[in-house]
Amino acid sequence: MSSIKRREIRRIVGIISRAILEQRLAPGTRLVETRLSEALTANRNHVRAALLELGHQGLVTIAANRGATVACPSQQEAAEVFAMRRILEEEAVALAARGERRGELAPLRALIEEERRAVEEDRRPAAVDCAARFHIELARLGGNRLLVEVLERMVAKTSLIVSMYQKDRNAHHCHCEEHGKLLDLVAAGEAEAAALSMRRHLEHLEASLELAEEEEQSLDLAALFAELQAEA
Numbered sequence: 619m620s621s622i623k624r625r626e627i628r629r630i631v632g633i634i635s636r637a638i639l640e641q642r643l644a645p646g647t648r649l650v651e652t653r654l655s656e657a658l659t660a661n662r663n664h665v666r667a668a669l670l671e672l673g674h675q676g677l678v679t680i681a682a683n684r685g686a687t688v689a690c691p692s693q694q695e696a697a698e699v700f701a702m703r704r705i706l707e708e709e710a711v712a713l714a715a716r717g718e719r720r721g722e723l724a725p726l727r728a729l730i731e732e733e734r735r736a737v738e739e740d741r742r743p744a745a746v747d748c749a750a751r752f753h754i755e756l757a758r759l760g761g762n763r764l765l766v767e768v769l770e771r772m773v774a775k776t777s778l779i780v781s782m783y784q785k786d787r788n789a790h791h792c793h794c795e796e797h798g799k800l801l802d803l804v805a806a807g808e809a810e811a812a813a814l815s816m817r818r819h820l821e822h823l824e825a826s827l828e829l830a831e832e833e834e835q836s837l838d839l840a841a842l843f844a845e846l847q848a849e850a
Contacts, residue, residue: 630668645690657839713760715809
């Protein structure tokens with residue numbers, strides 16, 4: 619695959635994923651290749667490849683005779699995602715607390731402050747994005763690259779779930795405080811306490827969700843993606 623084609627596919631993936639995570643595309647919304655190609659001024663083959671990548675990330679569901687739709691996680695799927703995250707992140711944070719990089723926390727503390735500002739300014743999509751990046755970067759400190767690779771997929775799915783189903787606007791304030799406490803435990807090298815704190819944090823996050831089915835949207839995709847590209 620040429621570098622030009624890869625860049626174009628990444629561009630399309632980035633725009634669509636942002637529209638999903640910022641709740642501009644509701645769960646269940648159909649993503650028709652021809653309409654996307656026109657809206658994004660893109661080659662249809664590139665759009666198809668981008669949708670396949672989004673399917674791999676769990677943000678899009680691709681089904682025979684229906685095509686691609688924005689993923690609509692069920693209660694069972696959400697429970698499975700959080701169960702997997704607890705397994706991965708308890709190990710990840712323990713590795714970080716035991717590792718040599720546990721003193722490299724300044725970027726993560728800055729990310730918490732960015733998340734806090736987003737919460738205070740009621741920019742929920744930005745807050746969800748900061749929280750996702752916090753968990754991934756914290757896991758990187760542990761040094762297990764395969765764990766991080768799997769976690770990135772789980773976090774993308776969680777961001778979708780949280781963006782759509784977390785109705786309590788005060789919940790993010792609690793998450794910011796819990797992120798800070800996690801870093802304090804990592805800095806102190808308290809691996810077991812950090813793993814327990816991570817488990818409780820993820821349980822609190824899951825408990826803050828109110829899963830419900832959403833109706834399919836009727837959208838002007840050209841206007842939506844033009845707005846997103848103008849904001850980039």
